[in-house]
Each structure stands twice: as C-alpha cells, then as structure tokens.
Amino acid sequence: xxxxxxxxxxxxxxxxxxxxxxxxxxxxxxxxxxxxxxxxxxxxxxxxxxxxxxxxxxxxxxxxxxxxxxxxxxxxxxxxxxxxxxxxxxxxxxxxxxxxxxxxxxxxxxxxxxxxxxxxxxxxxxxxxxxxxxxxxxxxxxxxxxxxxxxxxxxxxxxxxxxxxxxxxxxxxxxxxxxxxxxxxxxxxxxxxxxxxxx
DNA sequence: ATACCGATTGCCT
DNA sequence: GGCAATCGGTATA
Numbered sequence: 228x229x230x231x232x233x234x235x236x237x238x239x240x241x242x243x244x245x246x247x248x249x250x251x252x253x254x255x256x257x258x259x260x261x262x263x264x265x266x267x268x269x270x271x272x273x274x275x276x277x278x279x280x281x282x283x284x285x286x287x288x289x290x291x292x293x294x295x296x297x298x299x300x301x302x303x304x305x306x307x308x309x310x311x312x313x314x315x316x317x318x319x320x321x322x323x324x325x326x327x328x329x330x331x332x333x334x335x336x337x338x339x340x341x342x343x344x345x346x347x348x349x350x351x352x353x354x355x356x357x358x359x360x361x362x363x364x365x366x367x368x369x370x371x372x373x374x375x376x377x378x379x380x381x382x383x384x385x386x387x388x389x390x391x392x393x394x395x396x397x398x399x400x401x402x403x404x405x406x407x408x409x410x411x412x413x414x415x416x417x418x419x420x421x422x423x424x425x426x
Numbered sequence: 427a428t429a430c431c432g433a434t435t436g437c438c439t
Numbered sequence: 440g441g442c443a444a445t446c447g448g449t450a451t452a
Contacts, residue, residue, distance in 0.1 A: 269434070273433070283448065301445030303434050348434050355438055388433055408434095 232291030232310045236266035236317040239310045242270030245375040250354045254332045257354050259344055262404035265386045266397040269316030273392035276316030286362045287318045296361040303348035308365055318387040322347045325406040346408040383419040
C-alpha cells in the first residue's frame, strides 16, 4: 500500500501525476503515465459521493486505493481511485494519461491512431477496462498503480464538466504534457509557484 | 410512475 | 462554437 491513497483527495490528486496506470488486459499489457486528474470530496457538491453512499458510488467509500468506475451519458465509463480513510467518500478522477505500453491495443480499442487517452472516457475505452473492475484494489488487482517521476510543473485549474463546485481549483495536470483532455486555458495557476519562480 | 440530466465524446457548422 | 447520442441514477409527483 502506498501512503498516497490515505491522504485527502485535493492533496493526493496532484501527487498521482507521473504515476503509471498498468492494466493486465486479456489482449496484453497496457500502461500509461498519468498526466491529468481531478479531486472530489464528500462535502463537494460536484462529487458523486455528495448525497451519501449508494449502490452506484459505494466504491468511493471504500478504503483508499479502491477502484471506482462509473457509467455516464448513457455510453461512457470513467475511472477513479478512492482515497482517504474508509468511509470518507473521496476520489481522484483519472482524466488523461500518456500512452506508454500496448499502444497497438489502444489503437484497436479506439479505432484511431491518435488521441487515444486524452480524456476520462477515452482512456477507459483505450485500455478496454471492464466495469467489473469496480471495487477492486489498485495495488493487487489486474489494474494497478505504479510510482513514477513527478512532472516538472503542475497546473491547477477549475474542474471540467461540472455545474457546482467550480470554485475549487482541483483539476491538476502536467504542464508539459501533450496528452491532456483540453488545451491550456488562459486561466491557470502553477502549483508550488514559489519554488518554481525562486531565482 | 415519470421527467430530467450527467465528473463525455465526436461530428457538424 | 453548437449539439446529438443514449440510459441509469436521482429527483419530483
């Protein structure tokens, strides 16, 4: 177990950037470097856990490191990693990864050559992750998380696609990655800017 | 029971 | 930039 999944989502999320998502798929090994994430907490109106535990979101309330997969818009699946203590209802949405291994499989799954994993539903389709992995552990299941090198610069922005809770700057991404779900917006806040700007 | 809508994507103008 | 696709979850009656 890594300590990263035991801390709160807004702190854990940016720390997960640079980690590698690895899936031992039936077609072969697939992996990608996490470049974009979002944090959600239980007292956050944008979170699925906001109205309490239900059959759909119960994985979010499991211990940190539990996989939460949800179905949305009648056609898409997205991946979260539950974080924090069991029962706290927090998660980190994986919004984009950089394809690393199994790119040929991803291209087949997506029926495209590019933009394979530049979005939360895209990466699920590219990896071919089944909803049955909902509730499994990210440390000992077929879908795993491996530590990696942190980005040189992390940017924080408002989260995407929500209508409540926009104030929180809980979307984090690797400033140098070309594999993001959106292009850089004018409104962005460098994280740890005091370190970076120190002369 | 029925209506509304979403932590998205891709195609159209 | 706008909008349809498509359906389970959630709200409303």
